[in-house]
Amino acid sequence: MTQADAPALSTTQPEDFFQLLKPRVMSLVIFTAATGLVVAGADINPLVAAIAILCIAVGAGAAGALNMALEGETDALMRRTRGRPVAAGRLKSNDALTFGVVLSIFSVTLLGMNTNWTAAGLLGLTIVYYAVFYTLMLKRRTPQNIVIGGAAGAFPPVIGWAAATGEAPWQAWLLFLIIFLWTPPHSWALALYSTGDYAKAGIPMMPVARGAKSTRLQILIYSLVFVPVAIAPGLTGLGGPVYLAVSGLGGLLFLALAFRLWRSRAGDQPDGIGKSGAEVVGREAALYDVRAEAKPARNLFAFSILYLMALFAALLVERFASFGAA
Amino acid sequence: MPTYLTPDQLQARNRRSLWIALGLVGFIVLIFLTTFLRMQSNLAERKAMAATAAEATR
Numbered sequence: 370m371t372q373a374d375a376p377a378l379s380t381t382q383p384e385d386f387f388q389l390l391k392p393r394v395m396s397l398v399i400f401t402a403a404t405g406l407v408v409a410g411a412d413i414n415p416l417v418a419a420i421a422i423l424c425i426a427v428g429a430g431a432a433g434a435l436n437m438a439l440e441g442e443t444d445a446l447m448r449r450t451r452g453r454p455v456a457a458g459r460l461k462s463n464d465a466l467t468f469g470v471v472l473s474i475f476s477v478t479l480l481g482m483n484t485n486w487t488a489a490g491l492l493g494l495t496i497v498y499y500a501v502f503y504t505l506m507l508k509r510r511t512p513q514n515i516v517i518g519g520a521a522g523a524f525p526p527v528i529g530w531a532a533a534t535g536e537a538p539w540q541a542w543l544l545f546l547i548i549f550l551w552t553p554p555h556s557w558a559l560a561l562y563s564t565g566d567y568a569k570a571g572i573p574m575m576p577v578a579r580g581a582k583s584t585r586l587q588i589l590i591y592s593l594v595f596v597p598v599a600i601a602p603g604l605t606g607l608g609g610p611v612y613l614a615v616s617g618l619g620g621l622l623f624l625a626l627a628f629r630l631w632r633s634r635a636g637d638q639p640d641g642i643g644k645s646g647a648e649v650v651g652r653e654a655a656l657y658d659v660r661a662e663a664k665p666a667r668n669l670f671a672f673s674i675l676y677l678m679a680l681f682a683a684l685l686v687e688r689f690a691s692f693g694a695a
Numbered sequence: 696m697p698t699y700l701t702p703d704q705l706q707a708r709n710r711r712s713l714w715i716a717l718g719l720v721g722f723i724v725l726i727f728l729t730t731f732l733r734m735q736s737n738l739a740e741r742k743a744m745a746a747t748a749a750e751a752t753r
Contacts, residue, residue: 380707383714417732420725475722483729 381464385454389437389465390430390472397678398429398525404681405529405544407688408607413533417483421532424480425525427472428492432521434469435500438462447566469500480532488532495524509571512578515560519552520545526681540607543598550595551677554588554627558670561585561636562663581636588669592627596620599680609691612683619676626669635666 402425406418437444437455444456454460473496481489503518511517523545530541560567560574561581567574575584599620603613700708 380703381711382707383710386711386714414732414736416728420729423725479722479725479729482726482733 379461379464381454381460385460386434386468388454389434389460389468390427391433391437392430394433394522395426395430398522399426400678401544401548401681402426402525402529402532404685405526405541406533407529408526408544408684409530409533409541410688411533418533420483421480421488422529424476424483425492425528425532428476428480428496429525431469431472431476432496432499434465434472435496436504438465438469439500439504441465443570443572446570447563449563449566480528484532485535487535487537488528491524491528491531491537495521495528498524509573512573512575514573515556515575516553519549519556522552523548540602540605543602543605543607547595547599547602547680548677550591550598551673553591554595555670555673555677557584557588558630558666558673561630561666564636576636581634584636585631585633589627589631592624596624599623599676602684608684609687611687612680615679615683619679623669623672623676626665626672630665630669633662633665635663637662 399422403422406413406421437453439462440450441453441455441462444450444453450456455462455465473493477489477493477496480492499518499521503514503521507514507518526544526548527537527541530544531537557575560576561584564574564576564581568577575587579587597620600613600616602608603610603616608616
């Protein structure tokens with residue numbers, strides 16, 4: 370056998386495997402899980418807490434790897450995702466699948482051994498929910514995909530809380546509810562200026578399936594429900610005055626941006642273009658010409674990330690301040 | 696039959712092997728730490744229970 374006849378062996382780099390873990394999503398998971406763990410207020414060994422957070426982060430990464438393994442072909446069709454390792458052909462989907470399964474088993478097992486099996490069970494449930502329920506079953510079937518699937522991203526603070534106490538009381542589920550209700554306005558704001566991509570990939574995101582006008586209205590409705598829930602920890606004793614100020618002022622800004630988006634023409638197709646996905650794909654370039662009008666959507670998308678981080682940061686700061694005072 | 700690797704394939708394989716080794720070592724260290732911490736907390740718990748029992752019998 371000559372060198373030229375040699376079977377094609379992989380040139381996949383370790384960085385490609387790291388990219389499978391969706392590092393940016395992982396950082397948000399670490400932050401929210403750590404908040405749940407700290408706010409629970411249990412007396413937990415810092416090393417146990419650090420290993421628990423690592424397990425939750427790796428578990429979330431494993432879910433991301435499974436998602437990319439199952440979505441390689443779809444990812445290749447969208448500008449936002451076409452550079453991912455499987456979509457770009459740098460990594461075989463079977464390798465990504467194996468990597469995701471192995472990491473899932475390792476992270477859930479280690480979390481169970483390290484803390485308790487309630488937390489481990491919730492982590493396992495989150496991985497299955499995201500990889501199977503959301504990716505395989507929901508994403509392509511209903512425009513409500515992001516609403517129901519958003520639960521997967523909302524679990525980390527509950528897992529963190531359960532890791533610290535072995536329980537998941539209503540306060541932990543309130544944190545869950547904040548992320549759950551935050552997801553639709555956040556994701557649909559992004560979808561409003563990526564409509565062409567989703568249509569091309571055949572994913573029935575709300576703007577593709579119901580149109581931009583309906584999406585803008587639903588963003589406003591969800592925002593009206595989300596903001597009071599975001600303020601609720603400040604009124605129930607979970608958060609203090611700092612949290613109340615951050616959630617209240619940020620909430621008002623969130624609502625103002627959602628209102629501006631509702632009044633805008635973000636995501637509207639240029640004149641002369643019909644509503645079907647095929648037409649959208651055919652006139653993709655023209656669709657992106659409305660980007661200046663999509664600015665309110667981008668503003669809400671960007672601010673939503675900042676607002677969520679600020680809410681959890683306020684909870685953390687107040688809890689650490691109370692530790693310091695004690 | 697020998698398999699020839701291009702320099703790129705060889706380098707990629709070596710790097711993957713290194714990271715697999717590091718990952719396994721890391722996992723073993725975490726299992727060791729977890730076991731150690733568990734034993735420590737179980738011992739402390741047992742001591743506290745023994746102290747409570749001794750207090751009750753006194």
